[in-house]
């Protein structure tokens with residue numbers, strides 16, 4: 001423990017999260033695709049895949065983005081992505 005002369009000031013947490021939380025009585029219908037922003041009932045959890053084409057100095061690469069996103073079916077069929085298996089916990 002180094003005496004750094006650091007004082008921990010207790011910060012009261014402002015109730016910001018209450019203010020900016022949107023009042024959503026029934027958040028069942030308004031789901032939008034996180035790729036194109038289009039509202040769609042049929043969204044699937046996928047992981048976005050960045051495909052890096054082959055270059056003169058590097059082989060082609062496939063990069064899977066970790067936090068899964070909700071995509072609509074057209075986006076899933078048009079853009080590279082990987083389906084996310086339904087994991088327990090997120091289901092409500």
Ligand SMILES: [Zn+2]
Nearest residue numbers: 033036072075
């Ligand atoms: Zn979409």
